[in-house]
């Protein structure tokens with residue numbers, strides 16, 4: 066299995082359109098951990114040769130637009146993507162975590178990509194749209210992204226969902242003309258934004274506004290976990306929790322490294 070070196074944003078977009086699981090390694094030549102993690106993904110590629118999984122290397126600084134879009138803050142970072150959507154994320158040179166997540170997702174990918182008969186392009190598109198719609202419990206098809214909406218209707222929808230503290234994923238239909246036109250036919254809805262909950266179309270902005278006014282929308286939407294609850298969960302994840310820069314094997318700041326050293330010496334870890 067080969068690992069694709071991505072040179073342009075266009076090349077990355079093309080890889081996202083393919084079926085199966087895509088593992089993207091956002092890296093930089095100057096970071097030695099990235100070189101080590103390239104060996105890890107080459108080995109993973111060999112182990113998963115028969116599965117529907119592709120690997121690519123993305124030079125994070127050269128493809129700054131892509132890095133910005135996926136909020137890449139440090140290298141190495143790994144995104145596991147299916148149907149153009151991020152399904153898992155691994156930050157740092159954590160080979161065990163990466164291997165675990167890739168194998169779990171690869172098992173799922175091989176189940177969904179199992180097509181017994183040859184299919185038409187229309188069937189392929191419909192399968193892709195269905196996967197996209199179901200890639201999150203609450204899925205918004207919009208113009209632009211929640212941080213940078215590119216039309217007033219989409220912006221107002223984001224404001225409404227944020228006001229209701231909804232937990233949602235989004236897809237930028239301006240990034241994919243096939244999805245933009247295909248979804249209109251698939252769902253028999255001619256405009257964007259389009260909001261789906263549990264794979265079912267709820268509607269566009271006018272419908273959402275009406276449902277908000279009646280209070281119906283809030284009760285249907287999955288809600289974001291409150292920061293306080295999230296922090297509590299993290300703090301209580303293990304009897305001894307260290308919040309640090311980097312990980313145990315590769316601390317990324319001197320203070321974190323020293324603390325790990327002390328804990329190792331005391332036999333706590």
Ligand SMILES: N[C@@H](CCC(=O)N[C@@H](CS)C(=O)NCC(=O)O)C(=O)O
Nearest residue numbers: 216218255256257258269270271272
């Ligand atoms: N009243 C509509 C407004 C949405 C709308 O008119 N969207 C237009 C302009 S952003 C659209 O998506 N047109 C089709 C396209 O651009 O492909 C709603 O309730 O969502």
